[in-house]
Amino acid sequence: MDFRNIPPVKEQIMKCVRCGKCRSVCPVFAEIRNETAAPRGHVFMVQMLRDGVVEPNNEIYERLANCLMCETCSINCPSGIDIHELNAAARSYIYENNPSLGKELIFDTLWTKPGLLKTSTKLMWGAQKTGLQPLARRTGLTRLLPGDLGKAEQILSSVPARSARSQLKNKYKAQGEKKYTVGYFLGCGTDLLNPGVALATVDVLTRNGCEVIIPPETKCCGLPHIANGKLETARLLAIHNIKIFNMYDFDYIITDCASCSSALSRKNMEFLLGGLKIEDEAKLFADKVMDLTKFLIEIIDIKIPENGYNEKIKVTYHDPCHLANAQGIKSEPRELLKRIPGVTLIEMSDANRCCGGSGTYVLTHYDLSMKILDKKMDSIMETGAEKIATCCPSCIMQLKHGTKRHNYKSEVVHPIELISQAYNKPILKK
Ligand code: SF4
Ligand code: SF4
Incomplete structure (x- = not known):
């Protein structure tokens, strides 16, 4: 185009x-x-x-x-x-x-093939476990990586051993009476970096009357490609995912990742595919897409069980740009947190300001990203929160790095993890 x-x-x-x-x-x-x-x-x-x-x-x-x-x-x-x-x-x-071979390798070869992406994540995990990663740092080998990747590899310092996909089946029955058939769009960040979020999502959805189907052929939502000048590849990924998800008769297509829900939204589909033959199919698909937080509040009206907490846990919430700015979703994650027994939500002063992670941005603009992160961490630390909640794998990764960088003892979580814990065991003992 x-x-x-x-x-x-x-x-x-x-x-x-x-x-x-x-x-x-x-x-x-x-x-x-x-x-x-x-x-x-x-x-x-x-x-x-x-x-x-x-x-x-x-x-x-x-x-x-x-x-x-x-x-x-x-x-x-x-x-x-x-x-x-x-x-x-x-x-x-x-x-x-001005095509570049490096970008083609990353965005066309690696990031369009979920199997290859998973293998490289495993290699990263292997490097951490075998001590090769610290050795590469000590010898200065990581400085040879392109752009700011040498500095930024410390961000990826805690890659989980197992992806979500390797721990999940393709289909889960609803517990109790079935209300909805839901397609779960399992994005790369949640799958490879935050598998616990995916397990919690399936757990909470099935407990709330959803049959959950996770199409195994799902590919990246394309947002990293859009940000890196690979619009054509983003279009191909969008077309692939539309065709896969439209083969099912889903009531809703749900994702726990703010970046994925914005990439799959009608607005973004119009940007990528407006005027093309697939436009109508894309609208059909996008009209079923809903961010998990909005789904749990607006459609499910979730009631989270009282587990009899008598202690409070202080949680602060960071708005992912792709949720708050791109989709106007601000109140739903907060409402979810407030519904969790034992949680006290403490607002940070600038919840709606970017954390500087922005997907691959931290990997390509490390120093600038850290300046933006440091400001965000100042306002987080002012809250004294024991947990920092947010709804995007990129923000989770960035804020985890921020807590380490500032030696701030606080766990970074997706709200769905706290909800799943509330169903399964109390967050804090009585
Ligand atoms: S905010 Fe004002 S200056 Fe910026 S793009 Fe819009 S009209 Fe132009
Ligand atoms: S506010 Fe600045 S950083 Fe954010 S999208 Fe606009 S130009 Fe980019």
Whole structure:
């Protein structure tokens, strides 16, 4: 698809009135006080790219790639410009003019084949266990990794031994009377980095009258590809997943990952597949997609059992950008936490500010990502919370790194893990 014909590029750029509202809310601009790092500057850059005033080269790509894709600018833009979409489309256009073998290996070969992705995660786990990873660090071998990967590999320092997929069946019956047939979209981050979240999701859904089917052919939701200039690969992944999930007669398609639910949303499907033959099939699919937190509140109206706690546990909640900004889901995760017996929710001062993880961003922009994370950790630590809850594997990974970095003794969890624990055993003993 020609970059110039993508709706945000074709129609929205001209609506920019240069008001600077986007700039005032951008977490990257707060760190790099330079117009080229600001969303307003990005809009202008994309316009110049579209009009052929600047060449689609790597220098422009790097400037656009400073953006976290957190969507804070887009939701604050009075002209309704999807600034992150403009940026993603431009990155893809530049990438197509400057392809890189490294990116093709990562995003086309590894990240489109779940088996290969799993094998590389296992290799990482093996390196930790055999002591090869610390050895590679001591000898400086990790400094040879591309971009900021050498610094960022410490983020991936606790890869679980077993994926969720290897511990789950493809189908689970509802406990008690069946109310819904649910397709569980098990994303790569939950599967490989947070398998406990997937087990908890299946546990809570089945306890609440859902038959859960986990299609084994599911592939990545495509969000890492969108952020890395691989729009065409993201389209192919979306088409694959639509075809797989549409083969079933699901009432809902549920995911516990904020990034996946935003990638599978109608808005993103329109961005990726609008005007293509598959558009109607994509809408059919996207209209069934719902984030787990919203499903448990709006559809299930979950009642979490009283286990007779007489102690309270302090939990604070961080809004993943792809849930709060991309989908407007803020109250549901909080409501879930409040419904867990024994939990006291303590708001941090800036729950809706990005943690700096943003999927692969921390791997490509480690130092900048850490500056943003440190601010987030300051507001988390002010709460004194014993647990930090959030709904995105990337945020979980980043905040775990933040707690280590600041030596803050607090566990980072997905709300569904606390709910599952409440069903199975008290969080705190009586
Ligand atoms: S907020 Fe919107 S209209 Fe204002 S400068 Fe940014 S992109 Fe332009
Ligand atoms: S998406 Fe986030 S990081 Fe990117 S320009 Fe907008 S506010 Fe800044």
